[in-house]
Amino acid sequence: MNVLFIVSSVVAVIASAMAITRRNAVHALLFLIVSLMGVSMMMYTIGAPYAAVLEIIVYAGAIMMLFVFTVMMLNLSVSPEDEKRQTGFKTWIFPMVLGAILLGVMFLSFLSNPSWSGLQQTISPKQVGTLMFSRYLLPVQIAGVLLLAAIVGAYYLGRTRKRNLHRYLQNTEEE
Amino acid sequence: MIPFEMQILVAAILFTIGLIGLLTRRNLIFMLMSVEIMMNAGAFAFVAAGARWIQPDGQVMFLFVLTVAAAEVAIALALLILMHKLFKSVDTNQLNSLKN
Amino acid sequence: MIQPIWLLPALPFLGFMILALAGKFLSKKIIASIGIGSVALSFLYAIFLGKAFLSHPDLHLQFTLWDWIQIGTFNFSLTFSIDSLTMVFIWVITGVGGLIHWYSAEYMEKEEGYSRFFAYMNLFVGFMLTLVMAGNLLVLYLGWEGVGLCSYLLIGFFYRDPANNYAARKAFIVTRIGDTALLIGLFLLIREFGTLDIATIANQANQVLGINLSMATIVSLLLLGGAVGKSAQLPLQVWLPDAMAGPSPVSALIHAATMVTAGVYLIARTHAIFALSPFAMQTVAIIGALTLLIAAISALFQYDIKRVLAYSTISQIGYMFLALGVGAWSAAIFHFVIHAFFKALLFLAAGAVIMALHHEQNMFKMGGLYKKMPVVFATFLIGSLSLAALPFISGGFFSKDSIIWYAYASENGNLLLWSIATIGAFITSLYTFRMIFITFFGNEKTHIHYTPGKTMTVPLIILAVLTTAGGYIELPHNLAHLQLFSGFLSSTLPQVTLKNVLPPEGVFQLIVALLSLMGIWLAYQFYLKTEPVYKTSPTRQFFLNGWNFDKLYEKLFVRPFVWLSNINSSDAIDEVFDFVGLQIKRIGNAIAITLNGQIRWYLTSMIIGLIILILFMMWT
Incomplete structure (x- = not known):
């Protein structure tokens, strides 16, 4: 179990690092999907199979699909500005320093209070479901409403509104 | 047995990577991707905590985070489409009308 | 029965109010009648009071209008008091003043500002009466300043000519120097006597200042300074020849008969203090x-x-x-x-x-x-x-x-x-x-x-x-x-x-x-x-200019002062205050640089804040 965890965590980290450094958006998205699968594996090894499967189905399956569709639809895979300035090392220094500082601070705060890592028990989906519909019923319903709001919002924002162009611009305007 | 600190550490590393990506890339798609990475890392932290105390609450929280992420992606992509329509590019440096 | 002696200055003040507020709408005849009438009525009342005085010269009338200043132990009320000295002055002011008002009804007929002239003249008579009828030195000072103001207004009556304005300013500023000396003298009197009531000072002068004769000298000299300014004596006599820029009735009333004699009145009133100091005399x-x-x-x-x-x-x-x-x-x-x-x-x-x-x-x-x-x-x-x-x-x-x-x-x-x-x-x-x-x-x-x-x-x-x-x-x-x-x-x-x-x-x-x-x-x-x-010659020119006092003062006082103000023309004190404002503006501009509209910049600042927050929480 330990080995599995370590391998999948390494995969996840490397895949994420690759995802953010690609020039091509589709490549980056594919790396991201790999990273998500790695995280899912990590979750399985620590005894949360329900979460692991959910991650694969919803996160990697649905959300990433949305991303890929959008990128393909709008032809955003390669964009000109990125090539010019992004790949230089200069642009990466400051965020990396900042990230390193943040990481260091977080490490310090975690490692100052060592915690007991004893038992490990697999938590079944049945337990999660029971909890969701008893104690967390209200938040679940609200989450549903949130999704509804998101759907309505996305629809509204994505509408094509009819634009009244000057009659001389009618033919030259391409949408 | 995986020590709990190591699990959190992994989550922290993933979070930081997402952060670096967010600060560096100008392309909106990559920024959204980085945000996804960060949210994923946070969700994993929840699950790890739940597993440490052997309570399903962690996974329930993970579900909510997932829901929020989904909603956020939907809206974000809609906005992305709008931006593409208006600016013809997805460079965030163009979004500076809040200047001064 | 207590005589309403406050009517004496009140009538000219009333004339001033009417003419100042409604003068534009009244005909010249009415303006003249109000102007002359208020002073004439005061004169008639003065005659009426005078009958009582002539039979009893040691009569003393007093009327307190209201309490003016009450701060701690300082209590000054607006008191009018008349004794024989005041009565003489009142007769002259209202009598001669009335005649001059009558004269100027024709003299000023063709000039612009007819109602303004009579308004100022009435105001002047009111203040002069306040001065001579003052029961305490603070009311006297009120009248003193008031007549100075009216003198300024009336000298510069034909204000369209800048030379007249200059003469008016000169008069006011030179008398101001005297007024400052008078004010310091009043402060010293308050310190010595605790009050500025004229009767009290006259009665107690011997006891209070008799021991401290040098204080009596100092106070007398300061009061003399004020008198010298108002009465145009050495060394403050330079304003009176230039004050002739005003109309002739003004010169007659203010600069011959009444205002310039205010200094004489002051010294006569405070003779008890002066008498204590042979040096001052x-x-x-x-x-x-x-x-x-x-x-x-x-x-x-x-x-x-x-x-x-x-x-x-x-x-x-x-x-x-x-x-x-x-x-x-x-x-x-x-x-x-x-x-x-x-x-x-x-x-x-x-x-x-x-x-x-x-x-x-x-x-x-x-x-x-x-x-x-x-x-x-x-x-x-x-x-x-x-x-x-x-x-x-x-x-x-x-x-x-x-x-x-x-x-x-x-x-x-x-x-x-x-x-x-x-x-x-x-x-x-x-x-x-x-x-x-x-x-x-x-x-x-x-x-x-x-x-x-x-x-x-x-x-x-x-x-x-x-x-x-x-x-x-x-x-x-x-x-x-x-x-x-x-x-x-x-x-x-x-x-x-x-x-x-x-x-x-x-x-x-x-x-x-x-x-x-x-x-x-x-x-x-x-x-x-x-x-x-x-004929002109250098000696004649010297005497023509009043022994060149103007030139002397210009060399001694005006030139150094103008030189100083030229050095300070960018105003050092202003700069101190401006400096503060400028720095704040600069800080604001510096902070505004951070508002560049770039998302990633905002994110960076958020992350930095997050780091600081975590550190903060860790160490508490």
Whole structure:
């Protein structure tokens, strides 16, 4: 179990690092999907199979699909500005320093209070479901409403509104 | 047995990577991707905590985070489409009308 | 029954309010009637009060309007009080003031700002009455400042000419210097006495200041400083000749009869303090003597008729100061009364001449007027006789002569003061008749185009009668020894103490009389027998400019001050305050750089904040 965890965590980290450094958006998205699968594996090894499967189905399956569709639809895979300035090392220094500082601070705060890592028990989906519909019923319903709001919002924002162009611009305007 | 600190550490590393990506890339798609990475890392932290105390609450929280992420992606992509329509590019440096 | 003596200043103030607010809408006749009427009503009331005073000269009327300032132990109320000294001043102010108002109804008819003029004149009369009727020195100071303000407003009455504004400012600023000295003196008085009530100070002066004579000297000198400023004596006499820029009635009222005598009133009122300090008295006398001489000599070289009269006023007030300085209190007040009559008369008559010759003020351009303007000439002559103090036929003789006598005969008098006063009398007679001969005799150089009407000539006649008759109420010791005037004032002003051994008064009187006549004869030789022509030379220029005091002050005070302000023209103190504002602006601009609209920049700052927050939470 330990080995599995370590391998999948390494995969996840490397895949994420690759995802953010690609020039091509589709490549980056594919790396991201790999990273998500790695995280899912990590979750399985620590005894949360329900979460692991959910991650694969919803996160990697649905959300990433949305991303890929959008990128393909709008032809955003390669964009000109990125090539010019992004790949230089200069642009990466400051965020990396900042990230390193943040990481260091977080490490310090975690490692100052060592915690007991004893038992490990697999938590079944049945337990999660029971909890969701008893104690967390209200938040679940609200989450549903949130999704509804998101759907309505996305629809509204994505509408094509009819634009009244000057009659001389009618033919030259391409949408 | 995986020590709990190591699990959190992994989550922290993933979070930081997402952060670096967010600060560096100008392309909106990559920024959204980085945000996804960060949210994923946070969700994993929840699950790890739940597993440490052997309570399903962690996974329930993970579900909510997932829901929020989904909603956020939907809206974000809609906005992305709008931006593409208006600016013809997805460079965030163009979004500076809040200047001064 | 308590007399409402507050009506005396209130009526002119009411006139001022009506004219200031509604003057634009009233016709000239109504404006004149309100202006003259308010002063005339005050005069009638003063006559009514006067009847009571004449039978009981030691009467003391008081009326407190309200409590003015009450801070801790300082309690000053708006109190009016009248005793015999005040009564004399009130008669002069309302009487002569009323005549001048009447005169100016015609004089100012063709000028713009008719209602403004009467409003200011009424305001002035109100403040002057406040000054002389003050029950405590704070109300006196109120009146003091008020008349200074009105003097400024009236000198600069024809405000469209910047030279007039300059003269008005000069008058105000120079008197301000005196006012500051007066104010410090008042502070010291508060510290010594705890109150500024005049009666209290007079009664307790001996006890409170008698021990600390140096304090008495200091206070007296400070009060003298204020008096010197207001009464245009040395060294603050420079404003009065320039103040002639105002209309002639203004010169008559303010700068001859009333405001410039406020200093004399102040010293007479606080004589208890002055009497304690022989040094201060000496200073008063010396200032008076020097001023009268310097001003008389300057008057001899002037060519503008109003400036001759201005220097003459300075000189005559010098006589009053001289009298105060040697302890002849009531003689000084007597001379004030007579001087008010003849100086107002002279100014008004000069105004009539100026108006007739279409605003020509240069004497050497006038001439041969005695035939064309007989009434004006006659009244001018009577006034001049009084000024030159010709024996017996003029009131000026009795008043000035008694001052000259006391300059020697009083305990504090000496031969030096007497000789200065006598020489001054000679020069006075000389310049007075020089003025008459050049103006009224000789060839006519400018033609008359306007003859003054009754409204202007009747006041002149009244004043001429008063000048002549007024002298007879106080006759000197060797002639009938009539002491109506000083008897009237004896309750408020002490009698003058004479030396033990005195030469006969008649000798001194004869000397003075002879000198006056000689002055007339000399004037005749120079200015009537031969055609008067104005010559200039450096010496003449020196005296023409009033002994170049203006130039001296400019070199001593004005130039360094202007140099300092040029150095500071970018205003160092302003810069300190501006500096603060500028720095804050810079900080704001620096912070505004962070608002660059870039998302990633905002994210970076958020992350930095997050790091700091985590660190913070870790270490607490």
